[in-house]
Amino acid sequence: MKKSKYLISKSPSELKKSEVMDSITIDCCIFSFEKGEFKVLLVQHGEGIRKGEWGLPGGWIEYDEHIDDAANRLLENLTGLKDIYLEQVKAFGDPNRFPLGRVITIGYYALINSENFDIKAGFTASEAKWVKVNEMQNLIYDHNEIFEASLKHLQEKVKRAPTGFNLLPDKFTLLQLMELYQQILDIEVDKSNFRRKFLKMKLLKENGDKQEGVSHRAAKLYSFDESTYHQLTKKGFNFEF
């Protein structure tokens, strides 16, 4: 599928079944947390009437493809990564959201661990960029609305399930985790209280490793203990701070 999402060359009803769905698309907020900064990936539109403007990456859905699979395919094409954490936000259906015809879009968000990610896998530097979540610019179409809804959805999710781990490397320090929560939720938390609360949950396991090459006391490294999470998942967690 080489066609740009935003270039409609024929009217939707001329498209054949064997191609893609003609009036519905996917748009995706890809979040990352790199060097303590919470960011989203934007792409520059290379074709169509809004050429050069920035928006969220998106694409069409193939006729016999699950919408979740379409989002995963899009993500893999863009980043080269498989098995990314992905969640649907909702459908956006203002009839005027897209100027060239009636197109409903389904918003998704993805959480990637930018450690093993190379933006050039999908794009050259001029076509994609990371921007800080709290410094979002004006985006094409209704993409600011999609971004806001995705962020809100992630904030709610992160408060009741240990979702944030998907943004961190396998091993991380407690203060990295704390910084992550602070930035996603846009709050300040007390270090001591954060430690106590998180450690009490038994979701983290130590393996004796410590930070290396830092010019201060080396912090213990933790990893997320999925097994105890699944045991406790029924009860309903509360990650509020």
Add this chain to the structure above:
Amino acid sequence: MKKSKYLISKSPSELKKSEVMDSITIDCCIFSFEKGEFKVLLVQHGEGIRKGEWGLPGGWIEYDEHIDDAANRLLENLTGLKDIYLEQVKAFGDPNRFPLGRVITIGYYALINSENFDIKAGFTASEAKWVKVNEMQNLIYDHNEIFEASLKHLQEKVKRAPTGFNLLPDKFTLLQLMELYQQILDIEVDKSNFRRKFLKMKLLKENGDKQEGVSHRAAKLYSFDESTYHQLTKKGFNFEF
């Protein structure tokens, strides 16, 4: 729009722009709480290959109509009620969810106060029925999945915003409210603790009225105080029990 949602007489691409979107629909869980019972509205399909089976009410989206407006229109046609509480759940996009072609559906749920609702406004008795949420039967297509997702969405919503009031009449007793929470969340709560917690929130106002015609001590009637809610809404509520 007289066409049944589930009867596709022409292939989607033959439909004209001036009609409806051809590969996307709305399905809606309509919840009510009547005589202490938490229920959903099911309709019997009158046309198409699955004639006679039960499912959620649904319909097409017009070409120049917002999806939320489509859901509202559907709801009004069905119930005769305007300004119903309505929320989108998500899109459902399994390519095999609908046997006659590729149709993605957007799930919504509505909360109605069955006091001022007459099911016959939209349907005759043989075409629609209320079923208890905890006694759900097998439904057509993927409607069980849509129902489960809607219920979960409502459960989450009700825990962090005073949403449940939409299911109650304007004036209600504390124990009716408690019964509602118990049924939506499928939990048991302590009467005394429920009272204390809810009253401390200042979301309820008394107006001196009491129950009438009951064969036990008459309970005070409360109503939801929207103004204090909006003052406090920033802080983020916690309705967990």
Add this chain to the structure above:
DNA sequence: TCAAAAGTGTTATGATTACACCCATGA
């Protein structure tokens, strides 16, 4: 030895839980 971040301890306050108990009303 100093800065910088890691990590610990303490206390007041408030929320939650699990009870037992009393009250008002119509049948």
Add this chain to the structure above:
DNA sequence: TCATGGGTGTAATCATAACACTTTTGA
């Protein structure tokens, strides 16, 4: 007077918030 639901009180326990404090490390 009794059944039925309405409504109150209390004490133990647990969670949270706001602090001050100590430890380790490389430069």
